[in-house]
Amino acid sequence: MDAPDPTVSGRPLVVIGAGPTGLAAARRAAHCGHRVVLIERAAEVGGMAASPTIAGQRVDLGSHRLHPSIEPEILADLRILLGDELQVRIRNGRIRLDDRWIAFPLRTFDLLRSVSPKFALGAALDAVTSLVRRPQADTFAANLRAGLGPTVSRAFYEPYATKLWGVSADELDASLARRRVSARSPLAIIRKIARGASPAGRTFLYPRGGYGRICERLAESAIDSGVEIRLSTEITGIRLNNDYVTIKLGNEDLPAHRVLSTINTTALVNLVSPRPPQSVIDAVDRLEHRAMVLVFLVCDQDQYTPYDAHYLPSPDTPISRLSEPRNYRDGPDPEGRTVLCCELPCQVGDEIWTATDGQLGDWMADSLVGQGLPRPRLVATETRRLPHVYPIYRTGYANDLATIAKWTEGLERLVVLGRQGLYTPDNLHHVLRMGVSAADALKADGSFDREAWRMALAEFETFVVED
Numbered sequence: 001m002d003a004p005d006p007t008v009s010g011r012p013l014v015v016i017g018a019g020p021t022g023l024a025a026a027r028r029a030a031h032c033g034h035r036v037v038l039i040e041r042a043a044e045v046g047g048m049a050a051s052p053t054i055a056g057q058r059v060d061l062g063s064h065r066l067h068p069s070i071e072p073e074i075l076a077d078l079r080i081l082l083g084d085e086l087q088v089r090i091r092n093g094r095i096r097l098d099d100r101w102i103a104f105p106l107r108t109f110d111l112l113r114s115v116s117p118k119f120a121l122g123a124a125l126d127a128v129t130s131l132v133r134r135p136q137a138d139t140f141a142a143n144l145r146a147g148l149g150p151t152v153s154r155a156f157y158e159p160y161a162t163k164l165w166g167v168s169a170d171e172l173d174a175s176l177a178r179r180r181v182s183a184r185s186p187l188a189i190i191r192k193i194a195r196g197a198s199p200a201g202r203t204f205l206y207p208r209g210g211y212g213r214i215c216e217r218l219a220e221s222a223i224d225s226g227v228e229i230r231l232s233t234e235i236t237g238i239r240l241n242n243d244y245v246t247i248k249l250g251n252e253d254l255p256a257h258r259v260l261s262t263i264n265t266t267a268l269v270n271l272v273s274p275r276p277p278q279s280v281i282d283a284v285d286r287l288e289h290r291a292m293v294l295v296f297l298v299c300d301q302d303q304y305t306p307y308d309a310h311y312l313p314s315p316d317t318p319i320s321r322l323s324e325p326r327n328y329r330d331g332p333d334p335e336g337r338t339v340l341c342c343e344l345p346c347q348v349g350d351e352i353w354t355a356t357d358g359q360l361g362d363w364m365a366d367s368l369v370g371q372g373l374p375r376p377r378l379v380a381t382e383t384r385r386l387p388h389v390y391p392i393y394r395t396g397y398a399n400d401l402a403t404i405a406k407w408t409e410g411l412e413r414l415v416v417l418g419r420q421g422l423y424t425p426d427n428l429h430h431v432l433r434m435g436v437s438a439a440d441a442l443k444a445d446g447s448f449d450r451e452a453w454r455m456a457l458a459e460f461e462t463f464v465v466e467d
């Protein structure tokens with residue numbers, strides 16, 4: 001590749017957001033010789049994939065694992081970055097269905113032993129009739145009922161969808177089934193169960209020091225490549241001029257030859273001038289996000305259970321998933337203490353969002369007991385609140401997304417990417433690909449290869465999220 005043009009390098013490439021997408025983009029661009037400034041509002045890198053320390057133990061912002069479906073090129077890079085820190089682990093989770101625990105990912109023997117005869121018969125009948133079923137509407141629920149069959153769809157996916165996104169599965173768009181459910185037919189489920197039968201078929205990767213190590217190592221490598229990372233930096237405006245961009249940082253104006261933004265589109269639209277057309281502002285306003293409160297229960301016991309995660313679809317508890325971070329790794333965790341993480345999907349301002357730590361701690365302990373789990377030996381509670389955790393794909397959302405995409409496509413010097421920028425529920429390995437592809441579309445003369453980016457965006461549409 002030619003060295004980047006020095007007249008362009010006079011103004012840096014500015015990347016907004018030091019989550020995995022921004023870090024991957026900044027690091028790759030700097031590797032290719034671009035001058036890069038990475039701006040992050042928080043005091044540390046990692047975004048939703050960071051690992052804060054609570055009671056002396058590193059925890060993740062909800063259950064995080066590196067899935068084996070990661071692209072080989074991206075994995076090879078992470079292996080070099082993390083070395084021995086990256087451990088191969090065997091998944092050991094459970095799901096609560098019909099007041100029983102079933103191993104998750106599903107395993108044939110455990111499944112046959114655990115489900116009720118009524119459920120087994122229903123699922124078997126659904127499998128036989130699957131070829132003649134067709135979706136009755138263009139919704140998430142209708143697609144799953146047609147694909148997986150009503151028994152599995154109604155027992156698991158529909159209540160879980162309502163808990164995760166806060167609306168009925170009948171109000172969610174059909175595309176969510178493709179993006180969020182990797183096995184969408186009885187045959188695909190059988191294949192998945194068969195894979196899960198051997199431990200090798202249920203592995204994941206995880207860094208010994210917490211998931212956040214991935215972003216920390218990416219940031220160190222980015223700095224080594226010349227990226228200037230500015231933490232705790234608030235952007236107050238983004239002025240799009242004809243041939244450059246002015247980033248307003250309080251009293252400072254930072255000129256950029258191009259900007260890659262990974263932040264939430266609503267925030268971006270409010271920062272940009274000239275102001276986007278009203279149709280774009282209206283479309284952005286209609287896009288909804290689910291929030292999440294993460295309740296960390298500090299317990300004075302070595303281990304709460306041997307499981308890494310418990311999936312709780314039931315509406316009887318506000319917890320969608322419980323994870324025990326020390327069970328994700330063989331790491332340097334303190335003795336006599338474990339920290340549990342309860343994921344509570346909610347709305348900003350509702351009773352979960354506004355509850356105090358003390359209220360949430362007591363509520364969670366009772367709720368876990370109500371799900372058949374032991375009472376945790378709770379000594380302290382800490383919380384983290386994430387306002388934009390899942391995009392809510394209500395039917396019709398795609399029209400609004402298309403309006404926004406049309407606007408961003410026409411912006412010569414601003415590129416939008418990442419989980420929040422593109423309004424997707426994607427995994428870390430997906431967003432690392434986004435960052436790398438955006439950097440690769442930057443040409444040495446400072447221009448941006450729009451055709452390559454369009455192709456990359458089409459590829460991102462094929463990503464399927466794993467839990």
Ligand SMILES: Cc1cc2nc3c(=O)[nH]c(=O)nc-3n(C[C@H](O)[C@H](O)[C@H](O)COP(=O)(O)OP(=O)(O)OC[C@H]3O[C@@H](n4cnc5c(N)ncnc54)[C@H](O)[C@@H]3O)c2cc1C
Nearest residue numbers: 017019020021041047048049062064065418419426427428
């Ligand atoms: C509960 C949960 C569980 C998950 N589990 C998994 C999993 O098991 N495996 C997996 O691969 N992925 C998982 N993910 C997904 C993974 O966390 C995301 O894919 C990834 O963090 C998205 O990275 P990003 O950089 O696009 O966005 P983010 O991580 O959201 O980063 C955006 C960054 O921009 C910063 N920012 C925002 N506004 C501004 C501003 N105005 N100025 C400057 N900076 C700003 C933020 O502080 C943040 O650091 C999970 C996500 C959640 C929520």
